Amino acid sequence: MKDNNLVGTCGLYCGACKFYLSHKKGIAEQKGHKRGCIGCQARKTKCGMIKKTCSDLRKGEIIYCYECKGTFPCQRLERMENSYVKNYNLSLIKNLKRMKKVGVANWLEEQAEFYKCPECGGEICLHDRECYDCGYKQDPNKK
Numbered sequence: 001m002k003d004n005n006l007v008g009t010c011g012l013y014c015g016a017c018k019f020y021l022s023h024k025k026g027i028a029e030q031k032g033h034k035r036g037c038i039g040c041q042a043r044k045t046k047c048g049m050i051k052k053t054c055s056d057l058r059k060g061e062i063i064y065c066y067e068c069k070g071t072f073p074c075q076r077l078e079r080m081e082n083s084y085v086k087n088y089n090l091s092l093i094k095n096l097k098r099m100k101k102v103g104v105a106n107w108l109e110e111q112a113e114f115y116k117c118p119e120c121g122g123e124i125c126l127h128d129r130e131c132y133d134c135g136y137k138q139d140p141n142k143k
């Protein structure tokens with residue numbers, strides 16, 4: 001059973017986010033990722049990615065951006081999308097569409113599998129494309 005807190009409203013998988021993984025010792029600490037986060041749907045998330053800027057999300061009328069009542073993607077989500085595609089080869093919009101299609105629980109399973117280290121079974125950070133347990137490097141072009 002996967003942790004539903006790890007489903008990012010914006011389409012990011014929190015289980016592989018460097019801030020979520022920063023509570024781990026070792027590589028995360030060496031890299032200076034100090035802002036520990038317990039995931040987007042947790043009550044006290046430290047993420048400023050998108051929730052605070054959208055009134056529908058803030059009021060809890062919807063939970064994920066694929067449920068958007070306005071223009072999807074809005075400008076803010078589009079800016080984030082462009083930056084994630086450019087810097088991390090990761091499409092938030094593709095993730096959100098997939099989430100909508102297969103359901104949140106299945107999406108979580110798929111994401112966990114994608115970022116699972118083939119060497120040690122630990123988590124690969126989506127920002128660094130590196131396993132925080134053993135240092136294994138994932139191909140940055142892998143999608």
Ligand code: SF4
Nearest residue numbers: 014017020037040047
């Ligand atoms: S910082 Fe944002 S994206 Fe990262 S784990 Fe926290 S809520 Fe998720």
Ligand code: SF4
Nearest residue numbers: 054065068073074077
């Ligand atoms: S307007 Fe839509 S796409 Fe933009 S943050 Fe809100 S729910 Fe997400």
Ligand SMILES: [Zn+2]
Nearest residue numbers: 117120131134
């Ligand atoms: Zn590993």
